[in-house]
Amino acid sequence: MNDILHAPFMTDMIRTAENMYRLGWDERNSGNISLRLEASEVAQYLDTTRAERSFPTGFSAPELDGAFFLVTGAGKYFKNVPYAPQVNLGLVRLTEGGARAELLWGLADGGAVTSEFPAHMMSHAARRQADADARVVMHAHPANLLAMTHVHPLDERSFTRTLWQMCTESIMIFPDGVGVLPWMLCGTNAIGEATAEKMRDVRLVVWSLHGVYGAGRTLDEAFGLIETAEKAAEIYLKIAHLPRVNRLTDDMLRQVERRYGVHARDGYLDPVTNRGGETDSL
Ligand SMILES: [Zn+2]
Numbered sequence: 001m002n003d004i005l006h007a008p009f010m011t012d013m014i015r016t017a018e019n020m021y022r023l024g025w026d027e028r029n030s031g032n033i034s035l036r037l038e039a040s041e042v043a044q045y046l047d048t049t050r051a052e053r054s055f056p057t058g059f060s061a062p063e064l065d066g067a068f069f070l071v072t073g074a075g076k077y078f079k080n081v082p083y084a085p086q087v088n089l090g091l092v093r094l095t096e097g098g099a100r101a102e103l104l105w106g107l108a109d110g111g112a113v114t115s116e117f118p119a120h121m122m123s124h125a126a127r128r129q130a131d132a133d134a135r136v137v138m139h140a141h142p143a144n145l146l147a148m149t150h151v152h153p154l155d156e157r158s159f160t161r162t163l164w165q166m167c168t169e170s171i172m173i174f175p176d177g178v179g180v181l182p183w184m185l186c187g188t189n190a191i192g193e194a195t196a197e198k199m200r201d202v203r204l205v206v207w208s209l210h211g212v213y214g215a216g217r218t219l220d221e222a223f224g225l226i227e228t229a230e231k232a233a234e235i236y237l238k239i240a241h242l243p244r245v246n247r248l249t250d251d252m253l254r255q256v257e258r259r260y261g262v263h264a265r266d267g268y269l270d271p272v273t274n275r276g277g278e279t280d281s282l
Helices: 008-022 040-045 115-129 142-150 158-168 191-198 217-238 250-260
Strands: 032-037 053-056 068-072 089-095 100-106 136-141 179-181 204-207 211-216
Touching: 008 032, 008 068, 008 217, 032 040, 040 068, 068 115, 068 250, 115 136, 115 179, 115 191, 115 211, 115 250, 142 211, 142 217, 158 179, 158 217, 179 191, 191 204, 191 211, 204 217, 211 217
Parallel strands: 179 204
Antiparallel strands: 032 068, 032 136, 053 100, 068 089, 089 100, 136 211, 204 211
């Protein structure tokens, strides 16, 4: 059996948590990551027939029955993940239609999986329906996106358009747009269900006055999505109080769309060539 601490998925997970902490997205014990693994990947490192312990999840996700996930632990600090991955991370398999989870490795201090496990698992189920290769869900508190929810209308079209208008790259990276939830109590099945509902159509879901969820096929993809939206939000906060002299118009964004073969979310761009009179608030 190979050493799981040297598994490529483990190295990726540790580096991702390190980078999220380094960028200030995950203070104290905030943030959580879940990475879906194939049974064949796990079997190279662990005896998948032996569980350390099992626990109820408090939700049902029949579509994920038997699926393996590497997840961050409840109350764990991202800054500590590289120093003690076996304490701060856990590898679980969902059983009984998702109603229970078996711990196969990690959380060595007796800890639990992230308190946002319901939101993660429901989001995985939703993303997997949209894309069979979707494997990653991550949650973080990047300051600029969070700050934006204090001062910008939460209408999804308007929120997405503002982010697209901040940097030419935004529409290339998240042409599907950004979902926005109103403030809801975190850690509940209700916010998990609401997040998953958005995740059917988008890979980024902003939790107002709290943070953001990102999803992707790889840790890099989900991380890069949040990174790009966060950069756009940073630009917004730098210019929102200044008179605007130049702007990315819908006409320009359509050129990007055509050149890079992306498809902007239907109805989010004005089909008419730039009229010079943008009405979006900023
Ligand atoms: Zn949070």
